[in-house]
Amino acid sequence: MAKNGGSVAMDDKSDDGDIEALQVGARVRHARILKGMRMRDLAEHVGCDESMISKIESGKVTPSLVMLSKIVGALDRDLGSFFGLQIDEHKLVQRPEDRVVVKGDALRGGKGVTYERLVPLAAGNLLEGNVHVIEPGGEKNDPITHQGEALGYLLTGEVDLTIDNTLYHMKAGDSFFFKAHLPNSYRNVGKDIARIIWVNTPQIH
Numbered sequence: 001m002a003k004n005g006g007s008v009a010m011d012d013k014s015d016d017g018d019i020e021a022l023q024v025g026a027r028v029r030h031a032r033i034l035k036g037m038r039m040r041d042l043a044e045h046v047g048c049d050e051s052m053i054s055k056i057e058s059g060k061v062t063p064s065l066v067m068l069s070k071i072v073g074a075l076d077r078d079l080g081s082f083f084g085l086q087i088d089e090h091k092l093v094q095r096p097e098d099r100v101v102v103k104g105d106a107l108r109g110g111k112g113v114t115y116e117r118l119v120p121l122a123a124g125n126l127l128e129g130n131v132h133v134i135e136p137g138g139e140k141n142d143p144i145t146h147q148g149e150a151l152g153y154l155l156t157g158e159v160d161l162t163i164d165n166t167l168y169h170m171k172a173g174d175s176f177f178f179k180a181h182l183p184n185s186y187r188n189v190g191k192d193i194a195r196i197i198w199v200n201t202p203q204i205h
Contacts, residue, residue, distance in 0.1 A: 023126065024068065025059040027082060028127050032057075033202045045074035094118070099131075108186045112138025112188070118197075132196040134159065139187040148180040148201030157194025161186045 010021065033044055039057075043050040046067070055061040057073075063071065072082045099115040104110075118129035132140070134157065153175045161168045164182040170187075180200060188194045 002100050011038045023082065024062065025057045026126055028053075028075075029057040030202050031072075031077055031082065037075070039055055042071065042074055046082040065085050098145075110138070110140035110185075112136075113140050118199075126201070127199055128202050129199040133156075133195075134186070134194040134196070136188055136191055136193070138194075139185065141185040143183060146180050149177065150180050150184075150198065150200035151175070151177040152196050152198040155197060156196040157188060157192050158190035159186050159194050159196065160189050 032039070032136045039053045040050045044055045046053070047070070048067070052061065053071075056063050069079070072079055075082075089174070096116075102117065104113065112135035114133040116131040116133065118131065119127055132152075134140075154170050154172055156172050158172075159170045161170050161176060162185045163176070163178050164184070170176070186196075
């Protein structure tokens with residue numbers, strides 16, 4: 001077992017599978033992004049180098065329990081919710097009135113779009129999921145590209161979806177899937193409200 005500045009790199013082969021299954025690095029990255037915190041900011045809160053946070057998120061270093069506790073605390077989480085172990089029962093199935101609704105998104109340009117959160121932000125999950133509710137003429141332009149994937153299903157309405165400068169006219173029942181490094185945007189070109197189920201891996205800031 002080798003120690004390195006508050007982190008522990010474990011060589012015990014019997015522990016490797018359990019550690020990988022916990023997906024610590026991916027969970028740290030996801031929680032950090034949901035909080036809107038940069039690696040540099042998290043490193044300052046925890047008291048380590050930014051490179052250490054990068055190594056933890058990429059899975060190159062496994063943090064010690066003390067270091068992990070500091071990281072989780074800096075992200076306003078507890079260990080239970082961080083690992084998705086303490087999810088309130090009512091959150092397992094959400095009724096429409098239970099979902100958090102966000103009008104607009106500071107990270108994405110556009111207008112006339114409301115987001116209904118499908119994934120509780122405090123559950124420690126590794127996906128982002130929303131119902132995009134788009135008013136007639138509403139549009140979203142997502143200039144932030146990152147590694148990952150996105151998929152969606154158009155529930156109602158008509159939408160022009162542009163992926164990597166190629167326009168696709170979508171009607172209710174159509175679906176899409178693309179790599180998240182491709183720039184994308186959409187616009188409601190119909191007379192009625194459009195609704196898209198949109199699921200993606202989180203954006204990297």
